[in-house]
Amino acid sequence: MGQYGISPERFQENQNLSSFFKVLTTSTDEDNKVYVSTVHSHSYPVTAFQWHPEKNAFEWGLSMIPHSEEAVQVTQHVANFLVSEARKSLNRPPSRRVLDNLIYNYSPTYCGKAGKGYDEVYIFS
Incomplete structure (x- = not known):
């Protein structure tokens, strides 16, 4: 696990973590070690992911990413869920500011044939 994750045991031993977050999911890394992969706060609208929920529907360069109907349903x-949580916020920036900051103002570069797992990337210079 090293520096990139926390085992369920260490998570539960850490009173600060276990009293704030509830473990929703665990995953297994390439060394077959189990780590905490999704948590949600007991009392606050805070959810944390140690995985990429978007990859199942949008990344096709790596064979280890599942694309089954169930996997895509998890993505959806x-x-x-994240959009429903964001809608609870009362923050409403001016629409011009929102439009100025949309990713659609930039052009993605296709690099899926490189086989690195990223179909499109944004290059900012």
């Missing part, structure tokens, strides 16, 4: 569920 997580996206719907």
Whole structure:
């Protein structure tokens, strides 16, 4: 696990973490070690992911990424959940500011044939 994750045991031993977050999911890394992959706060609208919920629907360069109907449904569920959480915010920036900051103002570069797992990237200079 090293520096990139925390085992469920260490998570539960850490009173600050276990009293603030509830473990929703665990995953297994390439060394077959289990780590905490999704948590949600007991009392606040805070959810944390140690994985990429968008990859199932949008990344096709790596064979280890599942693209089954169920995997894509997880992507859609997580996206719907995050949007529903964002809608609870009362922050409403001016529409011009929102439009100025959309990713659509930039052009993606296709690099899927390189086989690195990223179909499109944004290059900012």
